[in-house]
Amino acid sequence: MRKLLSGLSILALMMLAACRSTQKNEAIEITLSGWQSSPTESRLLKQVIDQFEKKYPNIRVKREVINSQYMDVIKTRLIGEVAPDVFYLDALEAPLLMKYKVLEPLNSYIKPEFKIADFEPTLLNAFRQNNQIYGIPKDFTTLALFYNKTAFTKANLTQPPKTWNEFIQYSKLLTKQGAVKQFGFAVTPELPRQQFLIQAFGGRLVDRNNYAVFASPEGLKGLQLVVNQYRRDRSAAQPSDVGANSGDEMFGRGNAAMMLSGAWTIPYFRETFPNLEFSTAEVPTINGKKGTMAYTVAYVMNRGSKHKEAAWKLIEYLTSPDGMKVSGNQGFALPSRRSVLTELGYDRDPLYAPLVAGARYATIWQAGETLPTILTNFDNQFISALLGEQPLSDAMKKAQDTANREIYLSN
Structure with missing residues (x-):
């Protein structure tokens, strides 16, 4: 009887270990959300994701394309705590999300081998607040x-x-x-x-x-x-x-x-x-x-993600030199890593070199969390001045006053 109980106990322990092993190796699914600028860009991103999944077979990436009202959708999901694990974030929108602490700080994930100094500092600073980095720029362009x-x-x-x-x-x-x-x-x-x-x-x-x-x-x-x-x-x-x-x-x-x-x-x-x-x-x-x-977009991590280590692995791979070379060789935007920019020859290409040179002195399209409000009011009134419907000074004063009134009421 004791031998039988002992045998059953060993069998039970083996089954429990097998069960735990299965759970440990079970695939994790993380969501990556962004927009699609072109079919070519989408195809190249899929290629990088396929390579990532081969390297990390226990992580599956569910890719979601949101081309309509992108930030409204993301903000709504963040409020409802159902936002994607990783998503695109334009520098324009970054200050607001950093302010409300819905993004995961990435400093603790970034290791020396990631070579963060390889990124153009101006681009990286667009996603930095209080010495914390909240996004890794995927690409950029200047005018x-x-x-x-x-x-x-x-x-x-x-x-x-x-x-x-x-x-x-x-x-x-x-x-x-x-x-x-x-x-x-x-x-x-x-x-x-x-x-x-x-x-x-x-x-x-x-x-x-x-x-x-x-x-x-x-x-x-x-x-x-x-x-x-x-x-x-x-x-x-x-x-x-x-x-x-x-x-x-x-x-x-x-x-x-x-x-x-x-x-x-x-x-x-x-x-x-x-x-x-x-x-x-x-x-x-x-x-x-x-x-x-200069305009830039970063990969950021949802602070509420349940799979943060996997989410970082995805960000790390997408913005690695190998990942960036695949997505950055079509010329729709410039790689944010200096080494990749040089390796792909953009700084020596007669058409792209002026765009690369501009990165040294460009103004990043970003100006605090109130910029979306200012943008709408500016555009409406500037066009009016351009068409001669009112003097530029009157149009801009009206745009400024209206924007500031809306900002004051929202505080």
Whole structure:
């Protein structure tokens, strides 16, 4: 009897151990949410995720694409404690989520072998608060000057403008009336493209308390440059003025000879306008200073994730040199690791080099948690001023006052 009980006990212990082993090796599923900019980008991300799952066979990644109202969906899920484990976060939205502590601080996960110093500091700082890193930038782009080489040749222009005064003169020379109207400059009248202009003469977008202050004389001086090109010189146009959906399309169709745009434009032109002869240069200096914008997105971890170690492994792999080389070799955006940027040759490519150079002095598209409110009010009023419906100073004062009233009421 004792032998039988002993045998049964051993069997029970073996079964329990096997059960625990099965549970330990059971696959963990984590969710990665983001948007899809293009089918190619989606295919490349899937390729990296497949490689990750081979390396970590006990982790499964459920990928979710949210292309409509992305941040509204993410915020709602964070409130409901059903947010994804890992998700994309634009630098614009990062301050608010960092403030409310819904993101997992990553400092304790980052080991020396991850080589955090390899990332462009300006990009990393967009996701840093109180010495804690809350996101690892996956890619970025700056703005560069795109110019039509054929239009330049016809106008006897042999090199791109170096200063904004030259840029204004070029715009006039390149504006032509004909079967296809050609304007010197394609204007995108949105705050993400104008912030560096506000700062060019010493203006600021927000103050220390995140209230809008862009309607100062210094801020207006930079914005007036664009308004004058559009209203007074008639050497600039919006995409809607020529029936285009974007500045990229306007330029590609020959309705503009110059524009400011990012890395995504290069593969777009190669695919959509393969016969277009174009080049790039750094944004012309204003008031003797270099300036441009930079846009970046990071992978962040939900603080409420139940699988934080697995979530970090995914972030670590996606932003590793190997992962970044796969997703970063199509040119839609630039790798955020300096080593990968160099290895893929972007800093030596004539079209991408001006975009890379701009990273050293670019203004990150970010200005505190109130920026989404400021953005909406700015865009509405700036377009009104551009169209001549009201003076720029009145429009910006109205935008600033309305934004600040909304910010005050929300506090």
